[in-house]
Amino acid sequence: MSNPPKFKVGDLAPDGNKIAEIVGLTDKVLVYRGEDESVGHFIDVDVMSDKDQQVIRKFEYLKGRLVDILPKREYKSFMQHLAAAQFQSFVADTPEKAIEAFAHIDARIAEFAKLFYLTAAFCTFLVLGAIAFLLYHSYPVEAHRIYALCLAFAFAGALASVMFRSGSIEVGPYEQRYTLGFRGIFRIALGGVLAAFFIAAAKGNLLLGITTSNAWSFLAFSFVSGFSERFGPALLSKLEETVKGDKRSDKSEKGAKTSDKQNGSGGGNASRIQTP
Secondary structure (H helix, E strand, O other): OOOOOOOOOOOEOOOOOEEEEEEEEOOOEEEEEEOOOOEEEEEOOOOOOHHHHHHHHHHHHHHHHHHHHOOHHHHHHHHHHHHHHHHHHHOOOOHHHHHHOOHHHHHHHHHHHHHHHHHHHHHHHHHHHHHHHHHHHHOOOHHHHHHHHHHHHHHHHHHHHHHHOOOOOOOOOOOOHHHHHHHHHHHHHHHHHHHHHHHHHHHOOOOOOOOOOOHHHHHHHHHHHHHOOOHHHHHHHHHHHHHHHHHHHHHHHHHHHHHHHHHHHHHHHHHHHHOO
C-alpha cells in the first residue's frame, strides 16, 4: 500500500478501533485516540524504517511506565501528550530528533514524581506531628512531655529541609509511586529518630558542647537534627570519637593498674633477696 486511505473521526482504524480524535495524519502515518481513550497508530509498511520501530518501542515503554506511576486521571492527560509526541517522532527527520520528541514527556513525569514525593513528605509530617502533639497533651508524666514536643519540632525540621531542597531533590521520573511515597515518609521519620537519639546522647553527656539544659534548647536541637542531613552524620562521628576515647582511657587505666601491681610485686622479691 503506497498511500493509506484518508481517515476521519468516526471511521474504523486498521486495527478495528473507532477513531474518536485524530492526533496527527499524513499520507504515510496516522496517530489517533480511540473511543476507549487508547492511543493507536497506523504507518505504511512500505515506508516503515528502523527509526519508526524505535519510536514504537519508545512509545510502548512509556505507556507501560505511565500505567504504573500515574493515577487514572493523570494517565489520561499524559496519554494525550504522549500521542502528540509519537506523531512528532514519526515525522521527524532523524532518529535523534524522533527520540527528542519524547523528552518533554520525561520532564513532565519527573515533575509529577517530585510533587508526589513532596506530598508524601508533607502528609507524613501532618500525621506524625499530630501524634506527637497528642502525646504531649496526654502523656501521664508531665516532666517527659517535652520529648513529644521535641519530636514534633524534629518532624518540622525534616519537612523544612525537604521544602528548602525541593529544587535539587533527585527523583527518577519513572520511580514507582510506592517508592516515592516511602522516600518521603522515610525522610520525615528519620528526623524524629535522629532527634530522639541525639537528645538521649546529649543527656548522657556523650556529646560534649551540646547544651540541653532547658526546654528551648531541646526544641532548637530537635529542629536542627531533623533539618540538617549533614548535622546527623557529623554528630554520629563526634559521638563515635567520644566512645572510642572513653575506651582508650579505660584501657590506659587498666594498663597502669596492672603495671603498678607488677612493680609492687617485683619490689617485694628484691627486698627478700637482699636480706642477709
